[in-house]
Amino acid sequence: MSARRSVNELGLKKADYNGRATTLCQGCGHNSISSQIISSVWEMNLPQHRVIKLSGIGCSSKSPAYFLGGSHGFN
Known part of the structure; x- marks a missing residue:
């Protein structure tokens, strides 16, 4: 069995891909989806600036701020 790595090939920790708290x-699925996006992006060694997440209105409109360190919006 291989040891878990603490950084990816870019030298980033998984925590580096987290955004705001x-x-x-807790019962909605948005946190689970964001967590899986973070894990996948980290494992694929993608730099944060190469990933986008689109969202709609309502609660889901806040979800891009919860990963990759920030978000940008437009109308």
């Missing part, structure tokens, strides 16, 4: 309800 979530304010979403």
Whole structure:
């Protein structure tokens, strides 16, 4: 069995891909989805600036701020 690595090939920790602390309800699926996106992006060694996440209105509109260190918006 291989040891778990603490950094990816870019030298980044998984925590480096986290954004702000979530304010979403614990029962909704948005936190789980964001967590899986973070894990996948980290494992694929993608730099944060190469990833986008689109969202709609309502609670889900806040979810891009919860990963990759920030978000940008437009109307």
